[in-house]
Amino acid sequence: MTSQNAGKNRNIDLGPGKEFDLVRALLTEWGKSAQRIGDDAAIITVPEGEKLVVTTDTSVEGVHFLHEWLNHFEIGYRATAAALSDLAAMAARPLGIVIALTLPEADRVEARALAVGIGEGASAVLCPIVGGDLSAGKTLSLTITALGAVAKPLSRAGAKPGQRVYVTGHLGGPAAAVRAWRAGREPSSDHRARFANPIPRIEPAIGLARRGASSAIDISDGLVSDLAHVAAASKVRIEIDLDRIPLVEGVAPLQAANSGEEYEIVVTAPAIDTEEFRAEFGLALTEIGRVVAGPVGVELREQGRKVNPPPGFDHFRNK
């Protein structure tokens, strides 16, 4: 960083007060990741010829995670990754995040760990932290708003009959981790990591757009539920071959099809060389189905036969 940039990106001095002392402590943890924080609003320059994309995502204790499951570093990291994952679904590159943090008294002692987790989640995809808001409250809650830029955004509405369906990574880990916790067991370290440390697929998603993908969504509610949004938005039918879904160890296909908070990317595209993709991004890409004309919706198939889709993950139903 040149001294000119250092000056330009310096945070603005805040006035006195206990709330602002805490903000100052968080800024210290973020170091150079925090840029020009302290004004009423952050200023962002969108690269010429690109559009701004913006998405907001909330993680609430008791709904999206439990304190018994995750430490504060992981809570911060995961909330940030979840928000940035929506930029990946648009094939956008991050420009910055703003963080609205509701911090109960009991969590204040862990505020620095939370900040370090947020900082890691952002810097993992080279995203600066440009602003925030800090509130008291009874429930720990993080709302991360992510801003990105892209010349030609992917959309849920771009699926076309004749295209194939591809998904990144391996599915089922987060649901398996939650099942284990709910049964009073500790999940396998692999399943736990898939829940606690998702990786926003920014570069792979941009790579998929470059390979002709015309629709995308990130898996937050579950493969089937999320593809139902793509089908509805694109007014197409999507057939998924259950036996082709890439699985983490110890998970059945229907469980993987219904596992939420994966933050893998599913796209519809013409034929893609999956081996070449894996070589470029070090990430599995698997063809799992196809887009067809026909009644709008998602159809699960096993050995050529239709099977009933499992119910999607729905916070309002499951709680």
Next chain:
Amino acid sequence: MTSQNAGKNRNIDLGPGKEFDLVRALLTEWGKSAQRIGDDAAIITVPEGEKLVVTTDTSVEGVHFLHEWLNHFEIGYRATAAALSDLAAMAARPLGIVIALTLPEADRVEARALAVGIGEGASAVLCPIVGGDLSAGKTLSLTITALGAVAKPLSRAGAKPGQRVYVTGHLGGPAAAVRAWRAGREPSSDHRARFANPIPRIEPAIGLARRGASSAIDISDGLVSDLAHVAAASKVRIEIDLDRIPLVEGVAPLQAANSGEEYEIVVTAPAIDTEEFRAEFGLALTEIGRVVAGPVGVELREQGRKVNPPPGFDHFRNK
């Protein structure tokens, strides 16, 4: 709206599910205010030659408001106005808001009233609603992220010795309303309205920038606390004449100086014709002090004598 625009701004169809039924109900309430909602992220075009400004603001039940004080329409309206007020502080024009709503079961029956309030808050300053996120949770909470554009943003860091300090409107209403509620009384309708229905001063703030204002902040924590941020950011001393602070009826100057959540704008600027300003915007503008060189901070003065500043409003201290 042309049919072409109607198509362009149409919301994207969502898949099935109880959560999405609720989102559909909210979209119905917002009507044409809701634009292109339903993808992973909203797409916004920033006007050429302008910068994007972004700000996020949380309103939590039990911290920023109580159900006994406000109905759900007012809760939605007020949270939206509070977020948009930060755009006014940058002299920016709104491009859109995204809404992260944490909705407890008990508040679901009032979700439409909440949505109508949010919609009113946005459309009052011609701002579209471009996206959101809906969560379950134990505490009603709204995080509104507001996006705006401006060629030359105002900053907290732009105050210069020799400038004068101006504030819009009349201060003290919100604190008086909260005092009444806390004492078990119903506030006067005037004080209550100042708390429940603040108006983001977008056009007046742009008018102040046009008149040479070089620093601005919106009053969210209290005139003195907020000016302390301007003083710290600008490395100047700000003197405020207590007896010149414009008051709502029934409020003393020190109370007004400490009243938060006003969402009036305070600027530093060269001499401004306040009568001409009032004629253009139908809004009072009052000169209340000056920027001087000297130790960084805010000094309150009464009849030429220094008085001790009251403590600022601080959520973490007051709760």
